[in-house]
Amino acid sequence: MAQKDDVKVLKVTLIIVAVLAFVYGIGLLFVPGTLVKLNAGNPFEFGWLRWSGGVIIALGIGALMVSSKSEKQGIFVTSMALAALFAGLGNLYSWIMQEGSGATWFTALPTCLFLVLSCLLWWGRGQAKGIL
Numbered sequence: 001m002a003q004k005d006d007v008k009v010l011k012v013t014l015i016i017v018a019v020l021a022f023v024y025g026i027g028l029l030f031v032p033g034t035l036v037k038l039n040a041g042n043p044f045e046f047g048w049l050r051w052s053g054g055v056i057i058a059l060g061i062g063a064l065m066v067s068s069k070s071e072k073q074g075i076f077v078t079s080m081a082l083a084a085l086f087a088g089l090g091n092l093y094s095w096i097m098q099e100g101s102g103a104t105w106f107t108a109l110p111t112c113l114f115l116v117l118s119c120l121l122w123w124g125r126g127q128a129k130g131i132l
Contacts, residue, residue: 007070007131010077010124014067017080017117021060024110029053041102059083074125074132081121088114 027035032049063080066073091111094100100107125132 007124007128009120010070010128011067013117013120013124014063014070014077014080017084017121018060018063018067020113020117021056021063025053025056025058025060027053029057039100039102039106041100041106070128071131074129077121077125077128077132081118081125084114084118084121088112088118 028049030053032046032053035049036044036046059080062076066076070077088111091107091114095104095107095111
């Protein structure tokens with residue numbers, strides 16, 4: 001029973017990662033123009049954003065798979081925690097340096113989400129280290 005409690009934070013966080021990956025991935029893969037318009041920044045060619053949508057969806061599927069069977073999946077969890085950390089830090093830098101021409105919330109929201117998810121993944125990884 002104690003082992004189930006140790007893995008609970010990790011499993012819930014991986015499900016959250018999967019949901020967010022599907023939202024962003026589907027948006028980037030199928031409607032990148034809508035995301036660009038939501039940003040309200042300078043217009044640009046957005047077709048090159050589609051590939052990242054496919055990668056993000058694949059990571060979301062991987063997160064769902066690992067959430068259902070977490071044993072010996074430490075490499076994936078660590079990779080996702082690092083990806084969230086680096087994405088959050090990259091967005092934070094862009095936000096601080098005011099690199100974007102669009103709406104501030106479009107940078108601030110994913111920055112906060114990525115950094116919180118990174119913390120949750122590191123925490124869940126630490127609690128579940130016995131099975132990872």
